[in-house]
Structures are given as structure tokens and as C-alpha cells.
Amino acid sequence: MESTTQNLFELAVTINGTRYERKVEPRMLLSDFLRHELDLTGTHVGCEHGVCGACSVLMDGRPVRSCLMFAVQVNGHEIVTVEGLGTIDNLHPVQKSFQEAHGLQCGFCTPGILTTVVAFLETNPNPSDEEIREALSGNLCRCTGYQHIVDAVRLAAEKMKEK
């Protein structure tokens, strides 16, 4: 990766299966890159200091806080955001479960929770409620009190086992 004009770095990254090439300032946060450069506004910013988890996306399959990464750092990597999980007409089983269990209210923290949960269920397809709550420890929600979120994750685990 090289610096081209004046402080801009070339960046090539695959997001939700699509390859993007851009030039960015090194200090541009990944969260801002996704939301404002690429108009992938599904990933939300709640705190910008790495606590709330609303900005969580998957990098090479694992959840990361996109507000704690510079866009240039994902050069050559694969990112999955909430937009890559499913569509309105074709919801991912995790998304469907959240709707059925009422696992969201205002929906602001939800994309970060969905990506975290998708990765979690991949390594932990049979979680207990306690393990689910542990897995959610890095995601804050102010609306739901987490109970229906836990129900949704349990439901998603069941759905995905049936597949």
C-alpha cells in the first residue's frame, strides 16, 4: 500500500463480497469509511471510544469495533457489515429470529449485535443463556434490557441447527 497524493493512501477491501478501491486519509475511521465513503449506513456509531459495540462489523469473520480501526488497516481484508447478512426479502435466520422474538426496539444498536451474534453462533452453535449474555457483553442496548435479544439468539441457534 502506498501513499499517493498528500496523505492519501490507496485502499482495496472486499465488503459484503464486493471489492472497493479508494484513496483515504489514514486517520479516517473504518466506521466513517463504511458509512460516508461507501454509503453503507447500516453500521452505526454510538460512542467512538470502543465501548458500546454499535459499530461492530466482521473482519475476516471475527467481530471488531469499526470505530477503533482506521480504514487503511483493512486493506486486503474482508469485511461483512449488517447489509451483507440478508435483505428485506431474504432475512438471515439471525435477523428473522430478532424480528420474531422482538429483539430490537429503536434498532440503533442492532446491526452491531447482529454481526457479533452471527460470528458467535458460528463458533458456539449451542450456547446457554449465560454464554449468550457473555457474548453480548461488548454490545450495549438502552431499549430492550437484553431479554428479548437473548431469546432471539437462542431462537437463531435453533433455526440454524435445523438448516
Add this chain to the structure above:
Amino acid sequence: MKPAPFEYHAPTTVEQALSVLAEHGYDAKVLAGGQSLIPMMNFRLAQPAVLVDMNNIPDLAFIKAGDDGLRIGAMTRHYQVETSSIAAERAPLIHATMPKIAYPQVRTRGTFGGSISHADPAAELPTLTTALDGKFRLVSLRGERWIPASEFFLGLFTTSLEPDEILVEASIPPPPPHTGWSLQEVARRPHDFALVGVTAVLTLDANGRCENARLVFLSVGDRPMVAERAADLLKGQEITSEAIRAAAELASAEEIDPSSDIHATVDFRRHLANVLCQRAIEQAVQRAKENKE
């Protein structure tokens, strides 16, 4: 809260990284996991002129078992240590502590070497590596050196790292037989920085007496606080509840230096240190008795 501008380097070898550090000295900051540095940069509490990104250098992430112990590369991510069976076997205290460190997303990026170099007295790894008598390999263009953990942490966010040095590896010696360990922490929420924490590592002799003890505290001083006199109280004797109480009393009264903040006062921290120290020693002794090999 957007970070201030900086000059960005993404070296692909350690030598390249070291050259940048040698050139810029104190103006340069090493970027490992970024989970501590980037929040500070977003708040503009840290405004490094130069950032050296270590994430593109291969071969700095590894977990190897050797005769001299467990070797962990500086860029090894927390989740890698968390899921490593080698670490579970060779350094169970470290392995068991991993899930307590921050949150899943932080453990994807956070690194072993980064956490140690950052030297937050409330973090677990500086205290654990000190309690386990670990040592660190530091490199610069001038050469390399090993330094024991007990000499590495100098103060609040301050280590013996020179501005042109990078920590590349940690080595944890194998525990002697009959060694037990425990980490006891109290935090407002399970994954927060602890209000107080203590690690106890105890080795028993063939008669069940304490052969060696290490008591190291976190969050009660500007660095891992080693309670040597309290540990000495335990050495050479049978570990009775009296002995445990005495050691915890001494450690919490005289060998730690807690401050007050919005989460806990000095008094409360000393009280917690006492309580947790007793629990840590009890659990370490229990484990030592179970580890017969």
C-alpha cells in the same frame, strides 16, 4: 470525536518499523491492536505525529511451547491465546484470564505485546506476567535485549521501552510441580477494568508447605504491585487460615498504593485487596494441591 492528523507507516518487516522509530523517537507511536490507543486518539488525548502500524508484519503472532516455557509473539491476538490449547496447558493462569479481558470485539484485535507495552496498571497481563516471572524481548536497530517483567513496568503507562524499541515476544517459564494459581478481581461489570485485582501463584513442597509465593496486585498503584513481604510470610510454612489472613493484612495495608477515583476510595480498595488476597491464596493453594505433577 475524530483523531488529529498523523503520518502513517505500514511496515512489512520489523526492521522497517524500527527505522521509523529510530528516525522519529518520541514523536512516533506503535499501533498494535489499537484498542487502547485509538480511543485515546479519538478523544484527542493522544495526538502522535507518527503512527507505526505493526499489523502488516508477519511472524509476530505465534504461541510456541519450548523447554524454557511458553513463547508468545507480541502481535498474538487475545482471542488466539483464548483458544490456544498450548496456552491452556502451559500457562493456564493466562489462558483462563483471557475471557475476562474486555469484550469479544476487543479480543479480536487486542494483542499480547500491545497490552504489556501499554502498561495500564488496571490491566491483567502486566500483573500476570509479573506474577509468573515472565520476560520480554525488546528489539531496536541497536540490537536486542531480554528484560524480566518485574523490571519492565516502571509507572503509569511507563515501561523500560526506549523510544526506538519494540517489544516482540514474551516468554513465560513453565511452572514448577505443585504450583497453583488464582486471579481474583472485582469490577463494576464483569468485563470492566477491575477496581482491585490480585494474582497469587504458589508452589508447595513435598510436605505441603509453601516453597514459593508470588502475590501481585493490579489497580492499586501505578504499576503491578508486588507484595514481597506478604509473600515472605507464607514461604516455608504451612498455609493456614491464620497465615493467609496475616499475609493479606500486610499486603493490603503496606504493600499497595491505591488511589481514590469515582469508582472506589482508597479505603475500599484496601479492603477489597485484603478480601481478594485471601481468596486468591486459598484458591492457589487448592489448585497447588491438585497439581501433583
Add this chain to the structure above:
Amino acid sequence: MEKKLIGKRIMRNEDPRLLTGQAQFVDDVNLPGMLHAAFLRSEYAHARLVRLDVSKARQHPGVVAVFTAEDMGKDWFPGPPLVSPPPTVEDVVFHSRRQVPLVKDKIRHAGEAVAVVIAENRYIAEDAAELIEAEYESLPVIMNIEKALEADSPLVHDDLDSNLAAQLSQKKGDYEVARKAADVVIRRRILIERGAAAAMENRGVVAQWDAKGQALTVWDTTQAPIPIRNGLASRLGLSESQVRVIAPYIGGGFGPKIMMFYPEEMLIPWLAMKLNRPVKWIEDRRENFYATTQERGQVHDVEIALTRDGKVLGLKDDFLHDTGAYDPYGLTIPINTQCHAMGGYDIKNFTSEFKVVFTNKIIVTPVRGAGRPQGIFVIERMMDAAAKELGIDPVELRKRNLIQPDAFPYEHGIIDQAFAPLILDSGNYPAVLQKTLDAIGYEKFIKDEQPRLRKEGKHVGIAVAPFIETTGIGPYEGARVTVEASGKVNVATGIGTQGQGHFTSFAQIVAEQVGVKVTDVRIVTGDTAEFHWGTGTFASRGAVVAGSAMHAASSMVRKKIFTLASKILETPEEELELEDGVVRIADMPQRSISLGELALLANPLRGAVEPGTEPGLESTAYYGPRYGPTAFGAHAMILEIDPDTMMVKIRRYVVTEDCGTVLNPLILEGQVHGGVSMGIGNSFYEQLHYDENGQLLNASFADYLLVGATEMPHIEVHHVETLSPLNELGAKGAGEAGAIPVPALFAQAVENALHDQSVEVMEMPLSPNRLFELAKS
């Protein structure tokens, strides 16, 4: 009419968009040529602004403009008052002081905006803000509300004699007589500390001025788009019809997003007109702690007078209320506190005087609960103190004092936050309390489990707290229901939505009447272009007030449907059925007409519209109650404490909620869960720490502790439905219920758990450290 949809656990209409990241929030708005704003905010809590030099900032590459108060000229003036003082009560003192768009001469709280930078992006705007040179003359800081009222205290507002912002007394019966007749009089001092709403989405404003079309569009994270529209039109010299305010999807409101007008709400639209380019400002989390309102600081001196067998004869509650640097929200919160200080108990003598005090802290406006938690905390703590003193079981004491089912409507004789008489419309308090007691197994726990656990050395406590919640107040809301040619229904209302499921619960109300599927009802909230009469979403009133308007409008549309269908099908209305979007003759179902066809016929291409009728299958209705219904609930909790570390674990949590007709149990439970999580936060985790210089020591999520999944217990929710006679739905509000009794519950449980340490809790919030200190002393 049999209810087919109301009361059903129906999945939400809005979820697919939210779940796939397709829902638009304010920061998702992206307009060509858009500029970004960043503020320079004062670090001083109390200071004169001596000098401001923005020249270096103006010259920074990428900066388009920098504005100060001076630069605004005659367009600089404070925001409007939101709530006037009560007109019908004697001896009211009220000094209205409102926030300003940018500081002109004096800073009154840390975080007040001093200058605004507009640049090509937020990064550059923040760089430039650092180049602004500001010189302040610091002044002594007023942090303590008691000290603030001392004669020699420095003044927050120099044009007043003191820091007294307001004073109000309310009386019922004669407390002095009650006191003399009492066997026992108990006095306590109760301290309650502030918390933030901390919605996951910070605030934001995007404004676009179309100079050619002379139209202003504003996207705002507001809970009240219509008052914002009206206020902006007035401030900017525009007609209301030239201003469109859109509250799109909002990431949580909880009260502070209704503050209006925030300085940024006044400034950003003005800037967009001035610069003739769209301007966006998105609050960051640190700003949120300084620039978004907070709540709860109060000091109470309370007295309760009882007979020996536990009948409460009277209550006296005098208190101070911290309003922060300004008081735009009037007396809403302290009046709410007064109205809830008697709880759901039959107390015939009551006196309460409160003083609202200015301090150099961030402005106080309602946060979920809005003064009610404080009132409930006061009465419940006094009941527990009385129970101990009298040697009566605390639950038994409460039972002896609850308002009985035959006492409704129960008039308290004092006024509520809407300046209407406080009348509790309906309820069955004993049944709700009993349901909670049964669900948590109170008797068995006290008799068997707790003694056993105590013998094992465990410190496990139980607590039960009943509470009332005034809801559904006026002034009014409206709704317009339209059947479209597609057969689907479009509904518009003036209030906004911040996650409480309006797109679904309202759709259920409408679909019930208009005979369509819930998914075929499109609800538009929060867009002044779609509906422009109304107030906003607050005070647990959305479902009751807007919902009632929806119900009325859809009932009228239902009538129109039957009337028209009867004409078309040449059959009397009583012989027709409406189901699944089709009107049929009951005995001849093959003769039918769809709603879409009816809608077309109702909008004639030829022929006249009869006088007294309107085209289309559409109706608009308003609902404006004189006073709102009062909900009731009872929470119970079993909590274990480690007395050595003072760490707690909630083992069980039970809620029984009586909010009348439940529109959608799934949504209601979610509201309760969320409220409880905020209540637990206010009890043990959330505390805003100010230092003596007025600086917030924990202005971030690292140190302002929100409750996470690992802290929350599983909550069992039970229902009792005592219908309200005040509206056709029989509904009462429930948005704030979860949060209201929790601090009182927590205090009770902690005392009960630490039974061997004689700890009395007369303050909120608690923390392990505080419990350690209380146990020591």
C-alpha cells in the same frame, strides 16, 4: 366488536428495515454539497467569555465559516420556554431562563457552545475548532443545591436576586392536624443523584435550505417535530408551511430528545440558510454528556405520620430540585415528584413545597420517569422506615394503605404536570400487588428460604415496591387515516417514534377498525409535511393519546366504508361484513367489494360530492384528554450481596403491570424490560460525577456505567388489565413504568440482604463503595 388484533403479540412492521440496515437515521442523511459542523465548547462551568478569536480557524483549509454569538447579530436570542408555570396555583415563583444558541457573555455550564465551525468534513471542523483562541475569566462554581440558596452564593443568573428558579407549594387536607393525631412521626433526609438518558444514538440536526423553492427541510433527532417546526418558522421569519421537520428513525429518545430548543436546533437551520448549503451536525458521545439534558438531582426532607397499626395519616415532603444552568422545562419534573410522593396510597393529608435551584451543571429536563422515580423512592423508603419502626411486615403495611378498587376515580386535590387536577382514574391496586407477591413467592421466601439461606451465611434480600404512573396527558394528538386505491391504508400522526413500536401498535389499532392486515397499514410518524398538529412523544402518552386519535379516525373511516359499501351493494349496513380488506354481504359472500375499489369510488371522477361529506375514505380525528389515566404496577426482586465485596447479583425479578388494555404484549414487555434496565442503572451503576469545578469526571461510556447483558436479570412480566374509562381503547401509558420503582426496590432489597449490618439506604444511586461506607458507619 371482538378484538382480533389488539392485544396480540404481533411482529413489528418496522423490523425488516431496521434489521437490514436500511432504516434512515439522521446521520444517514447525505445531501450534495453538505457541510459539517463542530462546536467549541466551554471547559469552564462558570466563566465570563472575555475574548474569542476565530481568525485562525477561519483560515484553516477546508473551513467554510466560523460563527460566534456576535456574528449572529439580531438573529441571536434565547430559545422559547417549553412549559409555562401553572396558572391556577397561588404563590408560584417562576423565573424562566433559557439556553442560547452560542454563548455571548457568560458560560453557565461546562459544555456550553461558544463557537461553531462549518467545514467540508467533521475531521477538519474539529481540527479548526482547536485553533480558536478563547479567553475566559473563571467565576466561582455553584455545584451544591443547598449551598446555592445561601445568601452569599454566587449567582448563575446575575439579573436575579438568588439562584431560586422556582417555588411551588401544594396541599391536600391538613398535615399539621394529621401529625398531631399520629402515634408515630418519622423524619428522613433523602438524597437523589443525577443520571443521563444515554440513548445509543446521539443527537443530530441536518438542515437544507432550498433558496429557489424557499423551503427549509430539517432532519432532527427530536421527539417533537411539530413544535420544532413551529419554533423554527417563528425564529427564522418563515411560514410554518415553508418548514418541514422530519424525525426519521430515532435511536432511542427517553426524554432529552424532546428538550427543544437545543442550541444546535436553533443554530444549524439558521446556518443552512445563511450559507445556502446543507449543514449537518452530529453530536459525539462526549458532547452528549455535556450538551444533552440530564435528570434527577433532588434533596428531600420528608416526614410521615402514622397510627400504631400502620395507617398513614399524612405526609410532608419539602424538597430542592436541581435544574442546572437553565430551566426551559418549567416545573414538570418536580410537580411529577409531588404527584407520586403519595404513591398509590390513600393519604388524606399532604403538604409539599419544592424549590427549583439553578446550578452550574447541564440543564435538567425529563429523563424516563421524569420526576416520578424520585416521588416513589420517597414514599417507599418512608413506608419501609415506618414498617421497621412499627414492627409491621413491610408488605402488610402497604396493603393497609393502598387505595381500594371502589375508591376510583380518586381525586388528590393537587395538580399534575399538565396543570390538570391529579385524579387517579381507575385501578385494582391490591390485585396487582398480590399477583407480584404470588409470582415471587413472597410468603414462602420470608418464612422458609430466607432463614435457610441466612443460616448458610448468605446475604439474600427480597423487596416489593408498588407504584403509580401518571400517563397519557394532553394537550392532544391527532391522526389521519386514509384507505388508498391499492386497498392499503396510510396513516399519519404528528408524534415521533424512537423504538416503541408505533409502526405496529398503531397499525393494530387501525387494522382492527378498517379490516385489513396489520402489514397493510403504513404509519407515518414524525414528519410535519404529513401531519402538522400535535405535541410529541413523552410522558408515556403515545399509545393513549395518539392511539386514541387513531382509533377515532379509523372508526370514522369504518363508518364511511360501511355507508358507501351499503350504497354500492344496495344492502343495509347491518348485513355487511368487513374482513381482510373486503366488504361482503354476510349471507351472499360472493357479492363483495374490495376496500381499494371503494376508495376509488369514494373519489369520484364524475358527479358531485354531497354537501357535508368529503371525498375519499379518509378521516382525521383528534384526542385531547382533560387529564390522563394512571397506571399501576408492582415490582419485586430477590437480590444477593457478597458483604465482603458489596457486589450484587439479582436472582429474580418480577413485574406486574396494569396499563389497562395492552395493545401488543410483545412490545409492552420490551418497554418494561428496557425501563427496568434503566432503573437498575439508576440504582447501582449510573452516576454522573461532577468535580468542584463543574467538570464531569465520567463523560464517556468507559466510566459512566450502563447496564449490560451480564448485569440484567431475567424479568418475569405479568399483566392485569384494569381498563381506563377515559378513552375508548381503555389504555394507559407504560413507556416509563419499568424505570419508576426500581431505585426504591433496590434500596429495600439491599437493606433486607444486609440484615445483620443495619444499613439504611436513603439515597440513590448506590454502588459497592457506597454500601461499604454505609455498612461501616
